[in-house]
Amino acid sequence: MASFGWKRKVGEKVSKSAVQQFEAEAQKSEDAGSSQDDEVDWLHAIKRRREVLLEDCAAKSKRLKDEGAMLAEHGRHWEAIKKLDEAIQLTPDNPLLYEMKSQVLTILQEVFPAVKAAEMAVKFRPLWWEGWQTLGRAQLNLGEVDLAVRSFQVAIHLCPSEPTLWQDDLEWARRLQKQVLATKEKTRQEEETKKQIINAPELEQDYDDFESDEVLAACVAVAERQTHYEELKRTTVVMDAGGNIKNVLTGEGGSEEAVTPSKEQFVKARGL
Numbered sequence: 001m002a003s004f005g006w007k008r009k010v011g012e013k014v015s016k017s018a019v020q021q022f023e024a025e026a027q028k029s030e031d032a033g034s035s036q037d038d039e040v041d042w043l044h045a046i047k048r049r050r051e052v053l054l055e056d057c058a059a060k061s062k063r064l065k066d067e068g069a070m071l072a073e074h075g076r077h078w079e080a081i082k083k084l085d086e087a088i089q090l091t092p093d094n095p096l097l098y099e100m101k102s103q104v105l106t107i108l109q110e111v112f113p114a115v116k117a118a119e120m121a122v123k124f125r126p127l128w129w130e131g132w133q134t135l136g137r138a139q140l141n142l143g144e145v146d147l148a149v150r151s152f153q154v155a156i157h158l159c160p161s162e163p164t165l166w167q168d169d170l171e172w173a174r175r176l177q178k179q180v181l182a183t184k185e186k187t188r189q190e191e192e193t194k195k196q197i198i199n200a201p202e203l204e205q206d207y208d209d210f211e212s213d214e215v216l217a218a219c220v221a222v223a224e225r226q227t228h229y230e231e232l233k234r235t236t237v238v239m240d241a242g243g244n245i246k247n248v249l250t251g252e253g254g255s256e257e258a259v260t261p262s263k264e265q266f267v268k269a270r271g272l
Contacts, residue, residue, distance in 0.1 A: 057090040057091060058090075058091060060087075060090055061087040061090040061091040061094065061097070062087075064083045064084070064086050064087035064090070065083070065084065065087045065096065065097060065100065067083045068080040068081075068082075068083035068084040068087065068100065068104075069100065071083060072100075072103075072104050072107075077104050077107055077108050078108070080104050081101060081104055081105070081108075084097055084100055084101045084104070085101075088101070093124050094124070095120070095121040095122070095123075095124040095125035095128060095131060096121075098117045098118065098120040098121035098124070099117075099118065099121040099128075099130065099131050099134050101117040102114045102115075102117035102118035102121065102134050102135070102138050103134060105117060105138075106134075106137060106138050106141055109141070111138065111141045111142040112142060114138040114141065114142075115135070115138045115139055115142050115144075117138075118131065118134045118135035118138045119135060121134065121135070122135055127158060128158075129154075129155040129156075129158040129159035129162065129165070130155075132151050132152070132154045132155035132158065133151070133152065133155045133164075133165060133169060135151045136148040136149075136150075136151030136152040136155065136169055136173065137169065139151060140172075140173060140176065145173060145176045145177050145180050146177065148173045149170065149173045149174060149177060152165060152169045152170040152173055153170065155169075156170065190233065193225060193228055196225050
């Protein structure tokens, strides 16, 4: 077997400074390798720690959600809202939390926050029909009937087999839509009649003989308009059980004072 003594011989001829330089470079290389190993371990530990924190947040959020649901069932709605808000802080992209919060806010008649919470639910889960249903109900409470109809239609498109969407939500929203349109029409008629009283064409004329039939006819026309206006003020648009719109007299009074001829109108009628 060949001897490897030649390595020792060669090494004897190497200068001391060269040996020291070689050893220093070797030590530096080992330190760099050790540093890289430490960095890899550190990144792995951070990643694992983050996973554990996320798991903890999800578990705590679920616990808070369950507590909020229990509080809401027992009528402790503001406490339920507090629990849900804490859960949202932990898992801010969970649509279930926003949907539950919207329901509780609707019960509390916090109509605008309820709509905003439901909007967040459908934002994070746009294909969730229950989120759209809750949004529609919140919009109805806010008085946004047209928006509610659209939300219910989206929910039906996503889940056409759900009977409550057809029989309860959309049907009721359409009834309210009809009532809103009828109320707007009644308000329009009321305003138009009021304008005809104030700016009656009969009052624009000058009459020479105030005992003539022409003056009498003008007074009758103005009186009829005023009577019609008073009836409109006392009329309320209601909807019966069959969904039919009716105008019902509610008795004397109203939001505005009775219209009586002003001094300006009398001056015009007398031609002064």
